[in-house]
Amino acid sequence: MKNKLDKKWVHNHVNNFYVKLAKKEGYRARSIYKLQEIDAKEKLIQPGQIIVDLGSSPGSWSQYIRQKLSYNNKNINGTIIALDILKMKPIPNVNFILGDFRNKCTINNLKKILNGRKLDLILSDISPNLSGISVIDSANIKCIINVILEFTKEYIKPSGSILLKCFYGNNYKEIFHKFYCIFKSVSLKKPKASHKNSSEIFLLGKKLKNKQLN
């Protein structure tokens, strides 16, 4: 019981720390620190890139990407497309698509903005609403991840990367396996802002394997 309470205290403490920091630094969510830590090490976001931010609301990842691509306070060098099933308060230079990524029409709207171009970087922080029933939740997570991976195979540049949030659960081995089939380099990331007791984990895939190239 004590142990459980301690764990809960640590969890809340870590959450509160990042929530306060995000507020202080003008970010819309504490998730920013997950992306920031991974990006600091992996140098994922570079000027000139075409980037999609899936599951973008309320918008802290898009805020961070915009800062990284900004060359003065007004303009950016690159393209940012954010997408979420929920509304997002506008961010300058960020194209926002409101829609469920599992729907064809949402992907068609994304294709319109891409206008034949391919993506350098796909970021997904999508978390489907959890029901608490593990079979249903695992199936929903698997479904959205499969849609993201099919999209990735078609719309990412051969040199591109994907950072995808997933969860340890019934399907995670299958998801890792798919990553290894698609990308030359695969690694797992667990940033400090993601509490160590949570099943959340980020998969990073870099460069398409030859057989995926169109």
Ligand SMILES: C[S@@+](CC[C@H](N)C(=O)[O-])C[C@H]1O[C@@H](n2cnc3c(N)ncnc32)[C@H](O)[C@@H]1O
């Ligand atoms: C953890 S939040 C993302 C936080 C965001 N990265 C930020 O920094 O502000 C997860 C988001 O995934 C979105 N989401 C869940 N299922 C989705 C789907 N099928 N299509 C698009 N967005 C989805 C949710 O609406 C939610 O806003």
